[in-house]
Amino acid sequence: MAQVDAALAEWVLGVARRNGATAAEVLCVSAESLAAGVRLGEVEKLKSSRERRLGIRVFVGQSSANASTAELERDGLEDFVAHTVGLARLTAADPSAGLPDATLHPKGFPELELADNDQGIVDADTALAIASRAERAALSADPRIKNSEGAEFDSGRYHVMFANSQGFAGEYEGTSFHIGVAPIAQSDSGAMQQGYWYTANRHFAKLENAEAVGAMAAKRALRRLGSRKIKTTRVPIVFDPDMAAGLLRALAGAASGPSLYKGASFLVDKLGERIASPLVTIRDDGIMVGAMGSKPFDGEGLATNRKSLVEQGVLKTYLLDSYSARKLKLQPTGNAARSVGDAPTVSATNLYLEPGSHSPQEIIATVKQGLYVTELIGFGVNGVTGDYSRGAGGMWIENGELTFPVQEVTIAGNLKEMFQSIEMIGNDLLWRSSVVSPTLKIAEMMIAGA
Amino acid sequence: MANDLVRPEQFFLNRFGMNESGLERILGSALERKADYADLFFEYRSAEGLALEESMVNHTSKSVSHGVGVRVCAEDRTGYAYSDEVTFDRMRIAAEAARAIADSRAEPHAAVQVGGAVTRHQLYELESTPLDVPIEERAKLLRQIDELARAYDPRVRNVMASFAAERKIVMIVNSEGRVAADVQPLCRLNVTVIAEDEKGRQVGSFGGGGRVEWSYFLDQDRWKHYTREAARQAIVNLDAVDAPAGEMIVVLGNGWPGILLHEAIGHGLEGDFNRKGVSAFSGRIGQSVASPLCTVIDDGTIANRRGSLNVDDEGTPTSRTVLIEKGILRGYLQDRLNARLMKTAPTGNGRRESFAHVPMPRMTNTFMLPGESTPEEIIGSVKKGLYAVSFGGGQVDITNGKFVFSASEAYLIEDGKATRPVKGATLIGNGPDVLTRVSMVGNDLALDSGIGTCGKDGQSVPVGVGLPTIRIDGITVGGTRA
Numbered sequence: 001m002a003q004v005d006a007a008l009a010e011w012v013l014g015v016a017r018r019n020g021a022t023a024a025e026v027l028c029v030s031a032e033s034l035a036a037g038v039r040l041g042e043v044e045k046l047k048s049s050r051e052r053r054l055g056i057r058v059f060v061g062q063s064s065a066n067a068s069t070a071e072l073e074r075d076g077l078e079d080f081v082a083h084t085v086g087l088a089r090l091t092a093a094d095p096s097a098g099l100p101d102a103t104l105h106p107k108g109f110p111e112l113e114l115a116d117n118d119q120g121i122v123d124a125d126t127a128l129a130i131a132s133r134a135e136r137a138a139l140s141a142d143p144r145i146k147n148s149e150g151a152e153f154d155s156g157r158y159h160v161m162f163a164n165s166q167g168f169a170g171e172y173e174g175t176s177f178h179i180g181v182a183p184i185a186q187s188d189s190g191a192m193q194q195g196y197w198y199t200a201n202r203h204f205a206k207l208e209n210a211e212a213v214g215a216m217a218a219k220r221a222l223r224r225l226g227s228r229k230i231k232t233t234r235v236p237i238v239f240d241p242d243m244a245a246g247l248l249r250a251l252a253g254a255a256s257g258p259s260l261y262k263g264a265s266f267l268v269d270k271l272g273e274r275i276a277s278p279l280v281t282i283r284d285d286g287i288m289v290g291a292m293g294s295k296p297f298d299g300e301g302l303a304t305n306r307k308s309l310v311e312q313g314v315l316k317t318y319l320l321d322s323y324s325a326r327k328l329k330l331q332p333t334g335n336a337a338r339s340v341g342d343a344p345t346v347s348a349t350n351l352y353l354e355p356g357s358h359s360p361q362e363i364i365a366t367v368k369q370g371l372y373v374t375e376l377i378g379f380g381v382n383g384v385t386g387d388y389s390r391g392a393g394g395m396w397i398e399n400g401e402l403t404f405p406v407q408e409v410t411i412a413g414n415l416k417e418m419f420q421s422i423e424m425i426g427n428d429l430l431w432r433s434s435v436v437s438p439t440l441k442i443a444e445m446m447i448a449g450a
Numbered sequence: 451m452a453n454d455l456v457r458p459e460q461f462f463l464n465r466f467g468m469n470e471s472g473l474e475r476i477l478g479s480a481l482e483r484k485a486d487y488a489d490l491f492f493e494y495r496s497a498e499g500l501a502l503e504e505s506m507v508n509h510t511s512k513s514v515s516h517g518v519g520v521r522v523c524a525e526d527r528t529g530y531a532y533s534d535e536v537t538f539d540r541m542r543i544a545a546e547a548a549r550a551i552a553d554s555r556a557e558p559h560a561a562v563q564v565g566g567a568v569t570r571h572q573l574y575e576l577e578s579t580p581l582d583v584p585i586e587e588r589a590k591l592l593r594q595i596d597e598l599a600r601a602y603d604p605r606v607r608n609v610m611a612s613f614a615a616e617r618k619i620v621m622i623v624n625s626e627g628r629v630a631a632d633v634q635p636l637c638r639l640n641v642t643v644i645a646e647d648e649k650g651r652q653v654g655s656f657g658g659g660g661r662v663e664w665s666y667f668l669d670q671d672r673w674k675h676y677t678r679e680a681a682r683q684a685i686v687n688l689d690a691v692d693a694p695a696g697e698m699i700v701v702l703g704n705g706w707p708g709i710l711l712h713e714a715i716g717h718g719l720e721g722d723f724n725r726k727g728v729s730a731f732s733g734r735i736g737q738s739v740a741s742p743l744c745t746v747i748d749d750g751t752i753a754n755r756r757g758s759l760n761v762d763d764e765g766t767p768t769s770r771t772v773l774i775e776k777g778i779l780r781g782y783l784q785d786r787l788n789a790r791l792m793k794t795a796p797t798g799n800g801r802r803e804s805f806a807h808v809p810m811p812r813m814t815n816t817f818m819l820p821g822e823s824t825p826e827e828i829i830g831s832v833k834k835g836l837y838a839v840s841f842g843g844g845q846v847d848i849t850n851g852k853f854v855f856s857a858s859e860a861y862l863i864e865d866g867k868a869t870r871p872v873k874g875a876t877l878i879g880n881g882p883d884v885l886t887r888v889s890m891v892g893n894d895l896a897l898d899s900g901i902g903t904c905g906k907d908g909q910s911v912p913v914g915v916g917l918p919t920i921r922i923d924g925i926t927v928g929g930t931r932a
Binding site: 065377446 | 503504506507508509510511512513514515516517526527528529530531532533534540544547548550551585586589607608610644646650651652653693695696697726727728730806808842843844845846847848849850852853854855856873874875876878879880926927928929930931932
């Protein structure tokens with residue numbers, strides 16, 4: 001079996017050059033994983049995997065092509081590279097195409113602790129035992145927890161190697177661990193509600209306790225029992241941290257270079273302008289040690305970094321790879337994302353909204369009547385216009401207190417106005433994933449219900 | 451190669467040096483413990499993509515992937531392991547990992563004898579696939595689309611067009627000795643248009659495809675239709691007013707709005723959720739869940755459709771399953787595991803995204819049979835409401851039955867006429883209840899143009915939907931205007 005190493009990368013780049021490529025990149029990702037699932041106390045599934053893919057991008061002048069393969073033997077690769085160069089010759093020359101400016105490649109890489117050196121892939125028995133503990137905690141939390149979609153423990157390890165024809169080469173390893181639990185609560189009337197909760201980390205020892213995850217999942221299912229629809233009304237909306245993080249993802253999408261140069265974003269020409277309430281500061285940090293979204297270099301071999309996307313409400317930067325940067329006559333920001341066989345795209349790294357000083361309870365206490373949103377479903381976010389309309393569930397707030405659970409309503413507005421009308425920001429920022437937010441209060445949105 | 455495609459059963463044996471006795475040994479090893487069933491899923495997929503933006507076809511890509519998955523089922527437990535190296539060595543390791551799910555008490559199994567080939571449908575016997583058409587020709591069509599869209603209206607600012615084509619060869623060999631193999635072509639042409647005027651910017655999208663040849667897009671000028679629809683939708687939306695908020699009468703147009711059935715009904719009828727009793731439809735077979743005007747079908751056997759398959763990803767030939775008959779819940783969608791545990795027959799709905807995934811019950815093409823009203827009668831019957839003709843994605847919470855789907859082109863209905871366009875809005879309802887409110891069903895059933903992709907548990911598979919124009923007496927529209 002072929003070795004994936006610097007020599008292979010060098011060889012692939014050489015083959016590309018011999019076939020007439022003027023520039024090239026090679027990306028190789030190897031991954032293995034084990035996922036274990038239990039349901040109602042019994043083993044339900046075990047899944048183990050091993051994968052390795054190699055991707056290239058080749059340029060012939062300003063024309064390029066992308067390709068990926070699972071065949072890493074040199075005979076097959078030789079044809080594969082030659083064919084990809086041929087494909088590039090058939091592609092339109094694009095004046096903005098090309099590798100990044102060679103002087104921008106970093107000389108050294110930060111140590112980010114992306115891999116757990118003490119814990120590799122967790123063995124099946126241990127994984128099943130952890131999933132069982134999490135599910136048992138959920139099932140035993142309350143007699144109304146009557147069913148379950150199970151609990152899962154996943155563990156994965158991956159290796160990324162990237163090199164280009166202008167001398168950049170880098171590689172890194174990462175690990176990930178995840179516990180998820182999905183118990184189902186049932187009321188006397190027979191109505192069912194699922195609760196889901198999870199913990200994820202790059203380091204096994206930093207996962208939340210399995211029992212705590214199970215107990216939280218049960219709590220979330222139970223509090224949805226008896227949910228009802230409410231009348232159509234316009235009221236303040238409080239987003240819990242996980243739901244608020246979705247607003248950040250939508251903003252990052254609109255601030256990303258490809259959306260902007262296509263004119264497909266509500267943030268076109270907004271650089272330097274106030275796009276959010278002055279309370280709002282949003283940062284993107286690709287070099288946070290041990291964080292889920294960190295990496296030592298981006299998908300084009302440029303340095304990742306720490307920066308403000310929004311500073312006190314003002315849009316300070318876009319998120320750019322070198323192609324979209326050239327299109328917009330700006331500098332790349334170290335936000336190129338890459339999957340094997342595709343051209344670079346753009347994504348945030350670790351994106352977060354700076355916490356404020358209020359506890360979630362204090363925020364809820366300021367609302368006379370409103371909705372505390374804990375669930376959102378659907379895809380009703382239009383990045384071009386900012387129009388926002390999604391299915392929502394949560395708790396009704398009456399005189400500053402959470403009262404009864406709500407479901408089958410929508411909340412609607414426009415992201416441009418929603419960000420401007422953020423009135424309060426919680427102090428409850430927790431790094432549960434690569435995009436995180438504290439609790440947010442938005443002055444008013446339309447709820448459609450009965 | 452050509453011969454292998456006529457007889458895909460031979461493809462993997464030739465390509466990766468496999469032989470039947472080797473496969474029998476692997477299946478024997480998979481069944482070494484107390485297991486009920488084992489299968490091997492082989493996949494070889496080639497795909498190419500082209501994309502145009504700013505009037506240049508500046509993006510081309512190509513991928514080849516292959517792999518094999520080994521599955522072992524013991525009662526309701528599933529062990530699965532896969533590798534992208536298709537060798538007996540890796541398959542033996544995968545079989546050992548997968549069988550760990552079963553009790554270690556060894557039981558004597560009859561030796562597996564690989565033999566009987568499954569008879570598959572012949573739903574997409576193409577003379578050539580779009581992958582065989584020169585790239586230049588595909589690129590030229592994207593440039594023509596760009597020109598046509600820009601000529602449609604001076605307010606068109608940008609055009610994105612893409613064409614993706616793949617060919618998947620699969621083979622399933624199971625512990626009953628059955629072998630099923632298939633060659634599955636699939637392609638899709640997509641057009642997105644950005645329009646702009648002094649009021650702002652809007653987007654419109656249209657596309658289509660299926661398990662079809664390249665000529666499909668040229669026949670009946672389909673590519674022109676896709677292009678004009680995308681441009682028209684973007685231009686219409688420039689004049690859109692805020693959508694209303696609250697519960698109202700909604701008329702859904704025919705075709706793609708069938709996504710309602712997919713979200714509100716289809717997912718809730720998948721066998722896995724019902725075996726576990728976690729669906730809002732659990733235990734409701736034989737009960738009324740829709741108005742008597744509604745008959746809902748899932749049919750994987752319609753020729754050349756995106757959601758169709760000759761055999762599913764467990765080797766079962768696909769079929770036509772009546773889900774709701776005149777309002778009464780009749781059936782669930784089953785894969786092998788859930789059918790066995792529910793003591794019923796598989797319906798050919800066991801599907802998976804790739805060799806890296808375990809099969810699950812999934813929809814194919816899901817649609818409602820036509821009724822007797824004309825679309826004009828249906829719209830004409832509504833004094834005040836919403837007429838929604840195009841949608842983006844949708845989602846459902848299986849357990850409480852609440853579903854959403856988001857309109858991307860909709861109009862107010864005022865005094866029996868579709869009038870002003872409204873901005874996109876999400877519609878939300880309750881799956882077991884929404885079809886009980888259907889009061890009129892049109893005579894204009896149409897299937898969608900071939901763009902659907904369904905996500906479940908992290909796996910994406912191509913699907914189709916269809917709907918005649920229908921009237922729903924009360925569903926919540928998530929607009930911003932009181």
